[in-house]
Amino acid sequence: RDKNPYHYAEIDERLRVKVKRIPKDGQFIFASLREMKENPWEKVKDSLKKGQVVSGRVVEVGEKGLVVEIIEGVEGFVPKEEISYEGDVTYKKGDRVSAQVLDVEPSKRKLILSIKRTLPKPWELYLQEHPAGSKVEGLVEKIEGAKAYVRLAPNVMGVIHRSDLSWTKPGKVEEYLQVGQSYQFAVLGLEGKLVKLGLKQLTENPWEKVLSKYKVGDTVRLKVKAVHPFGVFLELPEGIDGLLPISEMPKGVRLEEGQEVEVKLIELSEGKVTFSMKGEEKAEEEIVKPESADRGFTLGDILRKKIKL
Structure with missing residues (x-):
């Protein structure tokens, strides 16, 4: 990254280099000092993995993100959106940082990092x-x-x-x-x-009151809150609605909003209340039996009299 040759060698220092190209004019020989060293990406190709947390030094701060050097010759890029959760870029050149590896391809010298994923969420x-x-x-x-x-x-x-x-x-x-x-x-x-x-x-859970106050079989008098084709909703004083299905209503009964009606609890659990009016209908249809066998005639009495005649 540092392109100043004086940072790598001194004047009159003897160096071992690799010849890259010899121009025809022969004035200069193009040589490489870097290619005489081991490729640093070869060092990390087996050790760097996705999800791994590494440490490094910020070597460049740009508009699109940061460049972080992991080891000499191996640099990774931190996109701006991966720097912090706030979106602020507060790092400067030379800062030491920890970063998580998001993507790595040593053969392409590609390393994508995230600093924010190492920070508390x-x-x-x-x-x-x-x-x-x-x-x-x-x-x-x-x-x-x-x-x-x-x-x-x-x-x-x-x-x-x-x-x-x-x-x-x-x-x-x-x-x-x-x-x-x-x-x-x-x-x-x-x-x-x-x-x-x-x-x-x-707020307080009204179901706790309802479940402690009522039980299946209780008879209550409630107002009709809403009327639907499948039945009507009745509201308990605690603000809970229960359903009176049309199948639990006597034939011919039509209820209206605001009307009071006496019903029996036939189902009660948290989140569900069901009423019935059929108990009243059955009571009206019950046949009243004679109080004593001495009153009136039985079918056997009538038949015996006819046989005698």
């Missing part, structure tokens, strides 16, 4: 400072389908899924979050390079 540092269960603030930058992306720090993004917006069945993400707005979130953990977030975890 920002999202992991963030989680150390804000462990699962912590309450943090973030800015919603983008909403895509059933999830939103949240800026937590300059180099840390979070993600929140629709299922973590509400304990009840959530609607669209836009009903809870707006792009450009800041909100409080609960830290749930990591999802790849993203910090996983939640909104519902900041």
Whole structure:
């Protein structure tokens, strides 16, 4: 890399070189001092592997990245995007650095390195400072389908899924979050390079109340929240919706939103509540039996009288 010959030899010093070319005019002989030495790439062709961490010295700082010398004669290139997570180039010529080998082809004298991959990951540092269960603030930058992306720090993004917006069945993400707005979130953990977030975890889980307060077979009086072709949704006082399937409704019964109805719990587990009205229908269809055999006539009594006649 150093093209100044005076850095390799002194005047009047005797050198062993390899003749490369003799011009016809004979004025100069082209010789190589480098080719008299062992090819440094031969030294590293078996030792350098992808993923390996090496140390070296910065020998050049450019707009597209850094050049790092691993050993004399073996240099690697660090692309700008692989220098740091912040994207800043703070290194200068002569600095010692550690780097991870991304690609190596000794026959082509090609070595691609990454400095940032040897550094602590920002999202992991963030989680150390804000462990699962912590309450943090973030800015919603983008909403895509059933999830939103949240800026937590300059180099840390979070993600929140629709299922973590509400304990009840959530609607669209836009009903809870707006792009450009800041909100409080609960830290749930990591999802790849993203910090996983939640909104519902900041509030008490209503399912715990429901499961401790009610049991299968209980009769409750509730308001109709929504009517659908497959049945109606009824809302418990705790804010949990349960389904009254059309198959569990008496024939001919039509319910409307806001109407109160008495139902029986026939299925109860976290995330699912099912009601039935059929218990009432069966009660109405029951035949009232005589209180005593002394009252009225039995079919046997009638037949015996006819035989006598």
